[in-house]
Amino acid sequence: MSAGDFDYESHGQGYAVQRRTDPRIAAQVHAALGEGRSLINVGAGAGSYEPEDRYVVAVEPSAAMRAQRPATRVPALNATAEDLPFDDGAFDAALASITVHQWKDRERGLRELRRVSRGPVVVMTFDGTALDLLWLGEYAPELFAVESPRYPDIDWIAARVGGTVRVETVAIPIDCVDGFTEAYYARPERLLDPLVRKSQSAWGFVDDADEVRAVERLRADLESGAWDARFGHLRSQPEFLGSLRLIIGLP
Numbered sequence: 001m002s003a004g005d006f007d008y009e010s011h012g013q014g015y016a017v018q019r020r021t022d023p024r025i026a027a028q029v030h031a032a033l034g035e036g037r038s039l040i041n042v043g044a045g046a047g048s049y050e051p052e053d054r055y056v057v058a059v060e061p062s063a064a065m066r067a068q069r070p071a072t073r074v075p076a077l078n079a080t081a082e083d084l085p086f087d088d089g090a091f092d093a094a095l096a097s098i099t100v101h102q103w104k105d106r107e108r109g110l111r112e113l114r115r116v117s118r119g120p121v122v123v124m125t126f127d128g129t130a131l132d133l134l135w136l137g138e139y140a141p142e143l144f145a146v147e148s149p150r151y152p153d154i155d156w157i158a159a160r161v162g163g164t165v166r167v168e169t170v171a172i173p174i175d176c177v178d179g180f181t182e183a184y185y186a187r188p189e190r191l192l193d194p195l196v197r198k199s200q201s202a203w204g205f206v207d208d209a210d211e212v213r214a215v216e217r218l219r220a221d222l223e224s225g226a227w228d229a230r231f232g233h234l235r236s237q238p239e240f241l242g243s244l245r246l247i248i249g250l251p
Contacts, residue, residue: 024176030051034120039094040057047076050095080103090118091119093120093122094114096125098124101125106152114249121248125152125157126243127243127244130242135234143206167247168246171239171241172241179200180244182244184196185242188222
């Protein structure tokens, strides 16, 4: 049974391979978490962006995702964001990395994060209003049409994670190893790979026929040179400022 809007039990295999921690993004996440020694990671998945230099408790409701956690990560507890089995202020910090949009009750989940952290609450998510900064929307408008409403408004999240809040744009490096869609802003050929798309939950909400049309349209433009004529400058652009955000809330 899925705990959110995407069925990771059926479609979550391969995330640990395609969705790895990018060290440059991780450095920004870890700086936002502060100097505390204990951390709860909620919606922890296969363990991306968990620090290795502090005590971590991971929470993940999907058995398929828990099974993909490497031996170097702590085992994850079978629990949901909405019902964290911990006392108030039990941790120095709380992290939710590219997961809030999956939760059934986002309001309750965010308030739980704030409740159990006596320090920062750090939410990494995408700004649904900025998805169209990526060229992919021209090939797969159906993808962005279903994806944009999934993401809670940035200000809405900020109002629930702290009294003092700042929002940071996360720069995506050209060779990003975390395989979300914007990671391939300069490597469009990667999105032709069904294994890459399978690790991006948004495609699970797109009709198969629409996905085929989008991929074939992209393939044709890559073969003809039309993509490079319009977007080829991105192939040498060292980073991309897209829709990825860090929301850091302090009590």
